[in-house]
Amino acid sequence: MWIGRGDINPPEVVVYFDYVCPYCLLAEDAVKTAAADAGATVTWRPYELRPHPNPTLRPEDEYLPRVWRSSVHPMAERLGVPVKLPTVSPQPCTHLPFEGALFAEEHGRAEEYHGAVLRAFFQRDLDIGRPEVLRDLAAEVGLDAGEFADAPAERRYERRHGPGSPRPWRRACGPSRPSTSARTASRACRTPTNCAKR
Secondary structure, eight states: OEEEEOSSSSOEEEEEEOTTOHHHHHTHHHHHHHHHHHTOEEEEEEOOSSOTTSOOOOTTSSHHHHHIIIIIHHHHHHHTOOOOOOOOSSOOOSHHHHHHHHHHHHTTOHHHHHHHHHHHHHTSOOOTTSHHHHHHHHHHTTOOHHHHHHHHHTTTTHHHHSTTSSOOOSOOSSOOOOOHHHHHOSSTTOSTTTOOOO
């Protein structure tokens, strides 16, 4: 999920994460604490688990409930982090939230934005693939909602986050093998609710 860089001063912890990975929320406080103890900075980098046009997972299929029962919920209880399996189906692609993260980074609110989006999905059961949801989250962390909304509408950051950008595209963290129906789903990533057209 993350790598540390000790060859720079101060040392840097680079976290590769996706907003639909529950382990990224569960590890958030641990990463911050470890970095603070080491005098390191934390940099969050996008790592889409299922980039468009790959089908995303569905909570009504067998896979997600099983993984949450066996792994996510037990870990969350040990760490004291409240989470619930989101009911959004299919789960959203995350290129729009990540494009929003670039806006937040430019305005000095990246860490707050990352946390807000993760908690919105795994604690508030909000569809983080919807531009209006992201706009409201941006406002909650102190960003200008109107200016933020213009960025994804204009796809202002598409070039920096899209397929031509220098970023990884393979799986980053946690169990992510889709169930049979998720692999064959024909609807996934076809509507603005889930994956806006690139």
